[in-house]
Amino acid sequence: DGGITQSPKYLFRKEGQNVTLSCEQNLNHDAMYWYRQDPGQGLRLIYYSQIVNDFQKGDIAEGYSVSREKKESFPLTVTSAQKNPTAFYLCASSTNTEAFFGQGTRLTVV
Amino acid sequence: GQNIDQPTEMTATEGAIVQINCTYQTSGFNGLFWYQQHAGEAPTFLSYNVLDGLEEKGRFSSFLSRSKGYSYLLLKELQMKDSASYLCAVRALYSGAGSYQLTFGKGTKLSVIP
Numbered sequence: 001d002g003g004i005t006q007s008p009k010y011l012f013r014k015e016g017q018n019v020t021l022s023c024e025q026n027l028n029h030d031a032m033y034w035y036r037q038d039p040g041q042g043l044r045l046i047y048y049s050q051i052v053n054d055f056q057k058g059d060i061a062e063g064y065s066v067s068r069e070k071k072e073s074f075p076l077t078v079t080s081a082q083k084n085p086t087a088f089y090l091c092a093s094s095t096n097t098e099a100f101f102g103q104g105t106r107l108t109v110v
Numbered sequence: 111g112q113n114i115d116q117p118t119e120m121t122a123t124e125g126a127i128v129q130i131n132c133t134y135q136t137s138g139f140n141g142l143f144w145y146q147q148h149a150g151e152a153p154t155f156l157s158y159n160v161l162d163g164l165e166e167k168g169r170f171s172s173f174l175s176r177s178k179g180y181s182y183l184l185l186k187e188l189q190m191k192d193s194a195s196y197l198c199a200v201r202a203l204y205s206g207a208g209s210y211q212l213t214f215g216k217g218t219k220l221s222v223i224p
Contacts, residue, residue: 033212042216043153043197050209058211090152092212097160099143099199099212101152 003027006091006102013078013085013109021076021105023091030095032074036060037088049074078107085109112136114215116198121221122188130183130196130218138203140210144172144183145197147217153197156183185220193222 004025013019023032031050035043045058049068063082068074074093078085086109091102113135122128134142141160145153159165159174159181171184183196195217204211 031210031212035214043199043214045211045213048209048211054209056204056209094201094212096141096201097158098155099201100155101145104152 004091004093004100004102006089006105008105009103011105011107013107015109016080018077018079019107021078021089021091021107023074023076023102024072025074025093025102026072027093027100028071029093030071031093031099032068033092033094033099034058034064034066034074034076035090035092037090043090046076112200112202112211112213114198114200114213116196116215116218118216119219119221121223122185124188124190124222124224126188128185128188128220130185130198130220132181132183132198132215134179134181134198134200134215136179136200136202136213138210139176139200140203141201142172142174142181143199143201143212144170144181145199147195147197149194156196188222190222190224193220195219 007022033048034046044060046064047066049055065077089105115133144156147153157172164173169186174181197217198215201212
C-alpha cells in the first residue's frame with residue numbers, strides 16, 4: 001500500500017536532548033514538509049523540501065534541522081535549542097494536485 | 111508573505127448544509143487544498159482546486175475564485191461524524207527559494223448538533 005509513515009507515534013524526551021522524528025513515503029512524491037501543531041492552533045511550517053538534497057526553512061525553523069538524502073525520507077531533528085518542543089508534529093508529502101499527511105508524532109518533553 | 115483567513119468556529123444541524131469560507135492573500139498562487147482533521151488525529155485530504163469553479167466529491171464540494179482570493183468548502187447532508195476542524199491550505203511559490211510552500215489557515219472547528 002502506498003502511503004506516508006511517521007514514527008514513533010508518541011515520543012518522550014528529556015530536556016537538553018536531541019531527538020529525531022522519522023518520515024517515510026512510498027508515493028514517489030517530490031515535495032515533503034514538516035509542520036508543528038500546538039493545542040487549538042493551526043499548522044505551522046518548520047521545513048520543506050522540493051527535491052533530494054535541497055530544503056528550505058519555513059516560518060519556525062529555529063531549533064530544528066532536517067535532511068533529504070533520499071526521495072522517500074525526510075527526518076526532522078528537534079534539537080536542545082528548541083525552547084518549547086512539546087507539540088504534535090506532522091509530516092506531509094505532495095505532488096502538484098494532492099498532499100497527504102502521516103499519522104503524526106506527539107512529542108512530550110519531560 | 112501569505113495570509114489565510116477562516117472563521118474560528120461554526121455550528122450546524124445534522125442533515126443541513128454548511129459553507130466554510132477561506133480567504134487568502136498570496137503571490138505565486140498554485141492551488142488550494144481542503145483538509146478534515148478530527149481531534150488528536152492527522153489531517154485527511156478532502157479536495158484540491160487550482161482553476162476557478164466548483165469541484166464536487168460526494169457530500170463535499172469546494173469552490174475557488176482566484177481573482178477574489180476566495181474559496182469555500184460546502185458540506186451537504188451533515189452527519190455527526192462531520193464534527194471536526196476543516197483546514198484551508200494554499201500552495202504558492204516562495205520567491206526567496208524558488209520553490210512551493212504549502213501554508214495552512216488556522217482551521218474552522220465545525221460542531222454538528224442533532
